[in-house]
Amino acid sequence: MASQPPFETNFSSIFGSSFPGSTSDNNTVEPTVQAAGIKLPVINLSHLTNGDEVKRKRCVRQMVEAAKEWGFFQIVNYGIPKEVFEMMFLEEKKLFDRSFSEKVGEKFSDLSKNCYRWGNPSATSPAQYSLSEAFHITLAEISSFSYERNNLSFLRFNKYHPRVFGSEVLGLVPHTDTSFITILFQDQIGGLELNKNGQWIGVKPCSEALTVNIGDMFQALSNGVYQSVRHRVISPVNVERLSIAFFVCPYLETEIECFGNPKKYRRFSFREYKEQNERDVKETGDKVGLSSHIGTTVQGNYKAIIGTENPTTRRRRKRTVGDDSRSRFGDFVEDHTSLSFISSDLIDHTNQKPWISLSGFEFINQMSPAGAEASSSRKGKGIRLKHHRHDFSFLSVLDNGRIEDNDGRGGQGRDPVWRCYQVDGQNRTCS
Numbered sequence: 001m002a003s004q005p006p007f008e009t010n011f012s013s014i015f016g017s018s019f020p021g022s023t024s025d026n027n028t029v030e031p032t033v034q035a036a037g038i039k040l041p042v043i044n045l046s047h048l049t050n051g052d053e054v055k056r057k058r059c060v061r062q063m064v065e066a067a068k069e070w071g072f073f074q075i076v077n078y079g080i081p082k083e084v085f086e087m088m089f090l091e092e093k094k095l096f097d098r099s100f101s102e103k104v105g106e107k108f109s110d111l112s113k114n115c116y117r118w119g120n121p122s123a124t125s126p127a128q129y130s131l132s133e134a135f136h137i138t139l140a141e142i143s144s145f146s147y148e149r150n151n152l153s154f155l156r157f158n159k160y161h162p163r164v165f166g167s168e169v170l171g172l173v174p175h176t177d178t179s180f181i182t183i184l185f186q187d188q189i190g191g192l193e194l195n196k197n198g199q200w201i202g203v204k205p206c207s208e209a210l211t212v213n214i215g216d217m218f219q220a221l222s223n224g225v226y227q228s229v230r231h232r233v234i235s236p237v238n239v240e241r242l243s244i245a246f247f248v249c250p251y252l253e254t255e256i257e258c259f260g261n262p263k264k265y266r267r268f269s270f271r272e273y274k275e276q277n278e279r280d281v282k283e284t285g286d287k288v289g290l291s292s293h294i295g296t297t298v299q300g301n302y303k304a305i306i307g308t309e310n311p312t313t314r315r316r317r318k319r320t321v322g323d324d325s326r327s328r329f330g331d332f333v334e335d336h337t338s339l340s341f342i343s344s345d346l347i348d349h350t351n352q353k354p355w356i357s358l359s360g361f362e363f364i365n366q367m368s369p370a371g372a373e374a375s376s377s378r379k380g381k382g383i384r385l386k387h388h389r390h391d392f393s394f395l396s397v398l399d400n401g402r403i404e405d406n407d408g409r410g411g412q413g414r415d416p417v418w419r420c421y422q423v424d425g426q427n428r429t430c431s
């Protein structure tokens with residue numbers, strides 16, 4: 001029975017006659033700038049443990065520099081015998097050599113049903129198609145690690161097929177790894193490329209080395225100091241290519257909070273991140289990744305004037321909220337999706353028209369108070385700053401659920417002054 005997945009049939013049913021020859025942006029693979037490939041920094045990992053403090057520090061420094069510069073580096077002398085990898089490759093070959101119907105079958109080699117992927121079910125253009133198959137095996141599925149039930153770290157066996165559709169189709173589409181770090185073992189065929197400053201650069205395989213790359217969780221935890229770099233795999237010509245990647249992941253409920261201030265990303269759980277990615281891939285064919293978890297730090301001197309207006313006389317009752325008066329009138333409450341000002345004092349008179357004027361807020365991390373969202377679902381009293389993906393909505397949500405100042409301009413027709421504010425000496429972070 002044939003082991004090869006029916007790429008060609010699958011491919012033409014997705015793209016029909018529009019491929020090859022289509023020229024739309026979605027359909028073109030970005031060219032490789034340096035196909036001959038660069039040699040990533042090679043780090044001798046034995047220096048970490050051989051007792052020489054000077055060498056250990058230098059080794060750490062080399063890793064830090066390489067991770068900052070490339071998001072990738074190679075390691076040698078990591079303490080795993082070569083034979084282990086040779087055996088793994090042999091087993092990997094056997095696994096992929098099983099018949100295709102067996103591989104897609106309900107239950108295969110004691111592995112879970114969803115561990116096998118081939119092609120790309122959500123591809124809508126050639127550039128989104130991956131001409132490869134992969135087994136995804138969590139540590140919990142490997143019997144000797146079965147006590148690690150909640151450990152989400154996993155191995156991925158990748159097999160790249162020789163190109164059949166020309167260079168328009170990739171072996172693996174551009175992506176960042178969701179992991180904390182990824183450790184890759186590959187054969188000598190090559191094809192891995194990383195994106196540096198918008199350009200695709202080939203990575204030369206090195207027979208003795210494992211390739212390590214920074215994943216999204218490391219980027220978030222390091223507050224963006226280390227980048228989870230986009231990478232892809234070019235389909236090999238006339239040969240197959242094998243690789244094995246180990247993705248080191250946190251537990252599902254681990255909360256990721258970045259170090260340093262201002263915080264670039266809001267706090268989130270690994271579960272939340274994975275679920276968001278799954279939704280994004282379903283909706284858009286790609287994951288939005290960390291950019292949908294950008295947090296915003298608000299600091300400085302803020303002021304909110306809150307009050308009620310008598311609809312007949314148009315007389316306004318004012319309350320100033322901010323700095324020292326904050327505690328008298330309410331407080332800012334943060335949750336994962338908004339920063340709200342809640343005031344118990346805001347509106348007691350149901351026949352009065354409530355209003356809010358805001359000034360003195362600055363959002364750090366390039367957010368601007370753009371495009372307010374009208375929402376009448378919120379019944380509480382107060383103002384609300386709502387982060388919706390890349391936009392900041394500046395809402396004032398009143399106790400009747402009506403939106404009064406939805407662009408942050410304030411009740412007096414003034415543009416707001418977006419300056420820093422600080423509360424109790426702490427930076428307030430919201431998203």
Ligand SMILES: O=C(O)CCC(=O)C(=O)O
Nearest residue numbers: 156158186192233243245
């Ligand atoms: O096979 C490779 O070189 C890279 C694999 C990879 O990026 C992945 O599995 O996420």
Ligand SMILES: [Fe+2]
Nearest residue numbers: 175176177231
């Ligand atoms: Fe990857």
